[in-house]
Amino acid sequence: MRCIRNQTIAIVAVFVGIYFVFPLLLNNRPTVTYVRSGNARVKNNLKSKTLPVWKAVERFENASVQVDGSKTKLVSNLAMKHKKLEKLEVFIVLHSHVDPGWLETFDDYYAHKVDSILNLAVSQLTEHSDLRFIWSEVSFLERWWQTANETQRKRAKKLVAEGRFEICGGSWVMTDEATPYFWASIDDLVEGQRFLTEIFNVTPTTSWSVDPFGHGTMLPFMLPLTGIENLVIGRINNELKGMIRQQSLLNLNWKQSWANVKNGQSKPPLSAYVNILPNKFYTTWDACGPDPGVCCTFDLGPSARYPCSQKANDINAQNVKSYADMLAGQYRKLSKFYRVPSLLVPIGDDFFFSVIEDWTEVYNNYKMVIDYVNKEPSYNMKLRFATPGEFFASIPKKSKASAPSLSGDFFPYLDDRNNGFPAWTAYFAHLPYYKRMGRIVEAKLRSLDLLRIAAAPGSKGLEKLLIDSRRNLALFQHHDGITGTSKKHTMADFLQRLFYAYGNITEVENRLFKAKSKTPFEPLETLSNEANRFLTKKLFSKKKNPVSEIAIFNPLTIRNTRRVVVHSDSPKVKLILGADSKEIQAQVLPHIVDGAVSESVFEILFFVDLEPLAKTEVLLEFVDSQPSSTIISKVHSSAKKPNAAFKELKPGAAFVLKNDLIKAKVMDGKITDIDLQSGKSLDFKFELAKYSDRGGAYVFVPGTRTELPKLKHYFYVSGPLCNQVVSTAESVNITHWISVFLSKDPILDSSLDIEVFSDITKTIGETFMFVMGSGAIENEQTFYTDANGLHMMRRHYNKDESLEMNFYPSPSTSFLGP
Known part of the structure; x- marks a missing residue:
């Protein structure tokens, strides 16, 4: 994985001896989130939630040809005998393959x-x-x-x-299909x-x-x-x-x-x-x-x-x-x-x-x-x-x-097995920053399309900006764009087009929100300066705006609970929901960068219940003393004592991430086992490893797999809404957050939330993987990956094939099962 951008989502692999890869690109929840100064209130009548249902599907059982990775099954001998010199009609098709x-x-x-x-x-x-x-x-x-x-x-x-x-x-464009x-x-x-x-x-x-x-x-x-x-x-x-x-x-x-x-x-x-x-x-x-x-x-x-x-x-x-x-x-x-x-x-x-x-x-x-x-x-x-x-x-x-x-x-596509570069699986996760940026633009564009329906009067004259954005995003879907397989200067051009689309979408969002309010709006996330074009969260400041209002749009057609994190220069903030003036419980998390807790930035975590296709507004107000509704986390650091604003956590020999549905035991910054609500206990492994890779953008040709050195720093964070462990690897700047939430939402609370960030400028020429597994999961060498978010595909680990031929694309979802 040869990447040239700092912030990326790394590759995930390995469950119980099964190796597969999927880029974690959908952590970007498709929510348009905005902030403005003012004191407006919006009434929010939340009704009961409906849980989504996932269903895995098998291959068509009566198919003549059933393809499963590098294995193919024919229902019978389907060879046919052609008539000698039968009448043949030949259609000569002139074409030019023009990659955009x-x-x-x-x-x-x-x-x-x-x-x-x-x-x-x-x-x-x-x-x-x-x-x-x-x-x-x-x-x-x-x-x-x-x-x-x-x-x-x-x-x-x-x-x-x-x-x-x-x-x-x-x-x-002729799109990539993986x-x-x-x-x-x-x-x-x-x-x-x-x-x-x-x-x-x-x-x-x-x-x-x-x-x-x-x-x-x-x-x-x-x-x-x-x-x-x-x-x-x-x-x-x-x-x-x-x-x-x-x-x-x-x-x-x-x-x-x-x-x-x-x-x-x-x-x-x-x-x-x-x-x-x-x-x-x-x-x-x-x-x-x-x-x-x-x-x-x-x-x-x-x-x-x-x-x-x-x-x-x-x-x-x-x-x-x-x-x-x-x-x-x-x-x-x-x-x-x-x-x-x-x-x-x-x-x-x-x-x-x-x-x-x-x-x-x-x-x-x-x-x-x-x-x-x-x-x-x-x-x-x-x-x-x-x-x-x-x-x-x-x-x-x-x-x-x-x-x-x-x-x-x-998938996977196999070229010539004898040429030394047979398995075209590297492009599934190559240049992940580009893939991530494309997914962010895609999510914002889809949300904006839905938001325009609700704000039709304010959307006039914005069509050209949206068309340009849609076309630049579509261009990136090309099979040499999103794959990361173009020349460096061409990939830079694709990225600039995504930045341009992001700016257009942000401009349209500004106008739509402004049309509904007398006060100006600005996005909670913006692209930083030209030298380092990364998404940067807005920092709320008491000096600039003692009171601000955050608008959160739900682009989904179901009611759901959304996790929201904002940055503030003070932990003394109070959050109020809509016109009811009801205070929202919040938790102050440490802002950890390069293995250290920031002295000037705090992360404010809260949960909001959202109606389908609706906007919810939350008031953020700076106060003189710490409000009872906003709790400061307790923090334990394996290195020096963190920011004095946080109370010191004394975990003892082990730290536990838990809520009513799940409990994870942590030793020395690593999870060792998980207890489920059912009473079942699972041993659990989550480690960072790397492969030397001589394959390049198209193909994965792994060398020796090595475990990375011990963790450089780790932090334990505890509070009423979130318990988490934050760990940074020693030799490379790769940090991962593993969290358990206490939101009272069965979807958010029933799983571990894992986020990975890395400085890819320090890892050029290497392929990093996070190794996850549990010996208690009896999946019979079987797992499932999604087909472009449409449905699930059953996969099997083929022990007769090479490691790289057992990698599959998974743009959004994967799970284990027999």
């Missing part, structure tokens, strides 16, 4: 390549009526539209309406498809997602809901691809796990019909057939990256037969990997077709072969330039419905 940020930034790529690609695409398709082209990155298309002249716009609209310029997927949360992916789809509807009056019917590093279940679920039931995908476990290729299983119906559920619905659950590219990549060189030497011959144009001894760049009447035999032979072999007599063959590469010679060489030479093959009956084959829409339309509905079914996902 990778080796260059979005703006640089557009200026250097993409503007030319789209200009040439429109002119070449207008000139040649039989030519087709596809596009998937709406972000670039929107940029081109801004600068296109009237003639180009008219031609583009005509080509799109005719289906010759096909826009696949319609997302703002690490995003589904809210951002929905925005990615909506923002792109809204532009297409407004400008081109078109809704995509196909998806082209060929470069994400593994494919998950999110898009096969979401896309059919938008009318896209036909998908083209590319990167899946290469060993798995080789196996299903031999079974002619590169056409599949991708079923969701809940297809098992008998819910009485008249319609079956939505599924996606998937066409999987035959080899590793989407390039001409790798996708035209099983022989890369022949395919290289037909990789034409000056932008072609693969040199070979022969190029088919001068096909004429004298040599067309030999070239036609070569290409038709590849197509015939390729067709054996599929179950339908229709074949999709991509022609293109990264930022291909950016110069006119790419177009002319491809069109003129392929045109010669197409015409020759189509006229020669012995081939029994029809070739044509086409789009994915035309390809999928050629497959009868009956053939799609009867295609073998697939259940599961394609």
